[in-house]
Amino acid sequence: MTAAGLVRPRRPRRRWLLAIEVAVVVLLVVAMWGIAPNWERLAQAPESLVRYGWLMISGLFHNPFEAPWSAHWLAAIGQMLASVAMAWIGTLIAAALSLPLAFLAASNVAPRWVVIPLRQVLNLLRSIPDVLFAIVIFMPLYGLGPLAGALALGIGSVGSLGKLSYEVIEGMAPQTIEAVRATGARPFQVVRWGVLPQVMPEIVAFWLYRFEINIRAGAILGAIGAGGIGSLLKSHFQDRNWDQIGIGLAVVVIITVIVDSISAATRHRIIAGGRVRPDPVAQLS
Amino acid sequence: MTTVAGRPRKPRTAWKVWAWLAVVAGLTVLAGWSIDFTLSPSIRNVDYWLRTILAFITPNWSYFPRIVEPLWVTFSISLVAAAFAALFAIVVAMLASRVTMRIEWVYRLSRWVLAVWRSLPDVVWAMLFVAMVGSGPFAGTLAMIAFGFGIVVKLTAETIDAVDRGPLDAVDASGGTGFQRARVAVVPAILPNFASYALYNFESTVRASVVLGYVGAGGVGTALAVQSKAGNYENVAMIVLATLVLVIVIDALSWLLRRWLSR
Amino acid sequence: MIRFDAVEVRYPNGTVGLDGVTFDIADGEFVVVVGLSGAGKSTLIRAVNGLVPITGGSLVVGGTELRGAPRRRLRELRARVGMIFQSFNLVARTTVMQNVLIGRLSRTGFWRTLFGVAKAEDVERAFRALERVGIVDKAYTRASQLSGGQQQRVAIARVLAQEPEVILADEPVASLDPPTANLVMRDLQRINRELGITTIVNLHFIDLARAYADRVIGMRAGRVVFDGPVAEASDEVFERIYGRSLRAEDVLPGGDE
Numbered sequence: 051m052t053a054a055g056l057v058r059p060r061r062p063r064r065r066w067l068l069a070i071e072v073a074v075v076v077l078l079v080v081a082m083w084g085i086a087p088n089w090e091r092l093a094q095a096p097e098s099l100v101r102y103g104w105l106m107i108s109g110l111f112h113n114p115f116e117a118p119w120s121a122h123w124l125a126a127i128g129q130m131l132a133s134v135a136m137a138w139i140g141t142l143i144a145a146a147l148s149l150p151l152a153f154l155a156a157s158n159v160a161p162r163w164v165v166i167p168l169r170q171v172l173n174l175l176r177s178i179p180d181v182l183f184a185i186v187i188f189m190p191l192y193g194l195g196p197l198a199g200a201l202a203l204g205i206g207s208v209g210s211l212g213k214l215s216y217e218v219i220e221g222m223a224p225q226t227i228e229a230v231r232a233t234g235a236r237p238f239q240v241v242r243w244g245v246l247p248q249v250m251p252e253i254v255a256f257w258l259y260r261f262e263i264n265i266r267a268g269a270i271l272g273a274i275g276a277g278g279i280g281s282l283l284k285s286h287f288q289d290r291n292w293d294q295i296g297i298g299l300a301v302v303v304i305i306t307v308i309v310d311s312i313s314a315a316t317r318h319r320i321i322a323g324g325r326v327r328p329d330p331v332a333q334l335s
Numbered sequence: 336m337t338t339v340a341g342r343p344r345k346p347r348t349a350w351k352v353w354a355w356l357a358v359v360a361g362l363t364v365l366a367g368w369s370i371d372f373t374l375s376p377s378i379r380n381v382d383y384w385l386r387t388i389l390a391f392i393t394p395n396w397s398y399f400p401r402i403v404e405p406l407w408v409t410f411s412i413s414l415v416a417a418a419f420a421a422l423f424a425i426v427v428a429m430l431a432s433r434v435t436m437r438i439e440w441v442y443r444l445s446r447w448v449l450a451v452w453r454s455l456p457d458v459v460w461a462m463l464f465v466a467m468v469g470s471g472p473f474a475g476t477l478a479m480i481a482f483g484f485g486i487v488v489k490l491t492a493e494t495i496d497a498v499d500r501g502p503l504d505a506v507d508a509s510g511g512t513g514f515q516r517a518r519v520a521v522v523p524a525i526l527p528n529f530a531s532y533a534l535y536n537f538e539s540t541v542r543a544s545v546v547l548g549y550v551g552a553g554g555v556g557t558a559l560a561v562q563s564k565a566g567n568y569e570n571v572a573m574i575v576l577a578t579l580v581l582v583i584v585i586d587a588l589s590w591l592l593r594r595w596l597s598r
Numbered sequence: 599m600i601r602f603d604a605v606e607v608r609y610p611n612g613t614v615g616l617d618g619v620t621f622d623i624a625d626g627e628f629v630v631v632v633g634l635s636g637a638g639k640s641t642l643i644r645a646v647n648g649l650v651p652i653t654g655g656s657l658v659v660g661g662t663e664l665r666g667a668p669r670r671r672l673r674e675l676r677a678r679v680g681m682i683f684q685s686f687n688l689v690a691r692t693t694v695m696q697n698v699l700i701g702r703l704s705r706t707g708f709w710r711t712l713f714g715v716a717k718a719e720d721v722e723r724a725f726r727a728l729e730r731v732g733i734v735d736k737a738y739t740r741a742s743q744l745s746g747g748q749q750q751r752v753a754i755a756r757v758l759a760q761e762p763e764v765i766l767a768d769e770p771v772a773s774l775d776p777p778t779a780n781l782v783m784r785d786l787q788r789i790n791r792e793l794g795i796t797t798i799v800n801l802h803f804i805d806l807a808r809a810y811a812d813r814v815i816g817m818r819a820g821r822v823v824f825d826g827p828v829a830e831a832s833d834e835v836f837e838r839i840y841g842r843s844l845r846a847e848d849v850l851p852g853g854d855e
Contacts, residue, residue, distance in 0.1 A: 057735055058735075058737065059737050061738060077414065081411035082411070082415050084408060085408065085411050085412060085476050085553075086472065091468045091473070095468060102467055131369075135366035135369050136366075136370055138363065139367055139370060139372060177542075177582050177583055179545055179546065181549075182575055185559075185571070186388075186391060187384070187388075191383075197370050197372060199370075200372070266454075266457070267456070269456035269458045272458075273462070273549055280456075280459075283459060287462040287463075287465070290466065302454060303454045306455075307454050310454070501683065502687050502688060504683065504687055505687035507676070508647055508766075509677070509704060509756070510675075512703075519696075520700075523689050523691045524690070
């Protein structure tokens with residue numbers, strides 16, 4: 051036991067941390083006041099939640115196979131599938147565009163004078179919400195409807211997918227590339243045999259993940275006129291058709307969960323590799 | 336059957352993979368058809384669009400003072416929503432992880448409820464709350480709390496799953512309760528990651544709040560909706576510019592904070 | 599007082615951890631449990647504070663029966679039994695003081711835990727515990743910044759802060775270098791002699807066992823194959839416990855005499 055071991059230290063007081071915490075709380079209070087929360091409404095909220103929740107659920111209790119409920123269910127499912135289609139096409143566009151861009155933005159592939167500005171462009175694209183692409187570019191060009199939505203989702207996702215993809219490319223093991231190059235392969239062959247097998251599983255997994263996000267993003271675009279479940283729900287909400295809202299929400303939940311599960315399973319399969327099936331030939335000998 | 340000198344046959348790609356790819360390709364074509372996919376806009380539209388773009392690259396600066404207040408409201412919505420979403424999330428995340436919730440059925444139920452919760456897009460939450468508490472930023476805040484909560488809970492629960500179990504044993508061995516276990520051994524371990532998720536959520540919320548106004552949930556989105564419906568693209572350009580600046584500033588601050596936290 | 603009476607631990611997958619273990623430990627004894635990995639040392643020690651539930655027989659610790667004990671009774675017992683681990687099990691991102699205060703959790707209420715505000719007398723206990731192991735100057739250092747030996751001493755301080763009747767140590771020195779291992783064992787021995795706390799330690803180093811134990815219990819395949827004063831624990835006895843001849847790895851590297 052040294053002498054130093056006998057001296058009790060004082061509790062460190064970090065004043066500046068306290069000051070920051072106070073500042074944040076003050077900012078929060080000011081912000082809350084700016085939102086003008088309606089405290090009476092908030093107190094009533096649990097009650098209205100239950101009331102509206104019940105109204106929505108009651109829409110589900112009717113036999114979905116009888117008219118007019120079957121029409122409502124079909125309309126909801128149809129629109130949801132349109133949203134899924136919109137998200138799918140959009141993701142495909144984004145995948146096709148982002149892959150070459152990602153190579154150009156990877157510092158171990160492209161020269162610095164290309165990489166640096168391109169990354170800024172990708173960052174800019176990431177910051178712009180998909181809605182803006184729709185409003186400014188695609189809706190004026192293609193009118194209302196899912197096409198504009200798909201294109202907006204597509205361009206809107208390029209930034210994010212591009213960034214994730216170039217990070218994967220930069221994480222590549224250089225040894226494999228060297229080995230392929232050492233065999234005298236042309237650059238295209240190096241990419242085909244050395245680079246792609248390493249990066250594609252992760253990149254495709256990101257594409258699928260983005261697809262899941264875009265399905266949800268499609269609802270927003272629907273609300274501004276791109277069709278799909280977003281516009282259907284918007285009109286129901288405006289008309290206060292609670293039972294149809296219930297049906298619509300149920301459809302959203304069910305189809306989203308199904309697509310998410312398939313996508314997640316596919317992603318895991320791609321990354322982890324398929325199950326190794328026993329070789330029937332080896333078993334014979 | 337082996338051939339010369341026991342060479343194995345090249346395994347053929349399972350027919351299942353081809354079948355899946357064919358299905359996917361077919362669905363893609365179907366999807367493209369259903370949305371009337373085409374890359375060539377009609378001439379009339381191109382003309383309209385060119386005029387839009389022209390209007391767009393000349394933002395109306397005199398419009399700026401009119402959107403300062405909506406911008407502040409959007410920022411407030413995001414800040415308050417992100418804060419409350421994080422608060423609720425860290426509590427519920429304890430229910431959604433086997434590490435902190437040792438009662439199996441509660442854990443399973445939580446995970447299931449959260450999967451359903453997260454399948455609802457932010458706009459849907461916004462429309463829901465507008466219908467329930469009236470339009471305006473209050474509805475927008477509640478919607479963003481609900482949406483952000485889903486995102487942060489999932490990420491946090493996954494972090495809790497991966498936490499070092501050793502200190503948990505130490506708390507148990509000292510006679511601590513389940514709550515003490517979570518508060519004393521889990522929270523400090525996940526705090527950096529959790530803060531990072533909370534900040535990421537704040538960034539997403541700011542972006543999402545922009546749109547909320549379109550469904551009546553307040554903030555700068557309302558002005559956006561009004562102006563773009565009216566075709567005043569110079570004003571829309573101004574709003575977009577101001578919003579972009581806000582988003583970029585917040586992203587930068589958030590990045591700095593996250594760097595500082597993980598030092 | 600700890601009484602094992604035909605204690606059996608059978609895991610859900612069928613493996614037997616303890617197979618009919620019977621012995622008593624009187625207050626204030628310093629017992630070292632030895633045996634190969636998988637012999638049941640860890641199971642034995644974790645049965646004492648209920649971290650491993652027993653499936654047969656009876657185990658009474660300080661008047662509390664562990665067989666079928668409900669959660670609440672286990673917690674009350676664990677408040678009186680302290681444990682240190684091979685991997686120290688400190689909360690890395692918090693201070694030494696916070697870690698030592700974990701020992702007082704059983705006496706800390708909900709609100710104090712939530713806000714992390716400890717009672718003044720608990721802080722005093724923590725300081726005194728840290729002084730006893732000689733690292734009080736590190737009280738407000740982050741636990742992850744300490745060396746292995748220092749972390750284990752923090753763990754011992756945590757246990758001391760509990761003011762327990764029994765201290766359990768599950769391979770406390772396996773991750774430490776020989777000089778530090780001896781320091782830690784010496785601390786444990788000193789605490790046992792000065793404060794009279796019953797101490798049970800798992801070790802797989804024979805020389806450490808001989809140097810510090812008063813009594814040695816040898817386990818093999820879940821059974822007690824030796825139980826006697828350390829003077830009787832000769833090499834032949836150890837070979838019988840291990841079921842093989844002694845090797846270099848059974849002794850601290852460097853052969854600290």
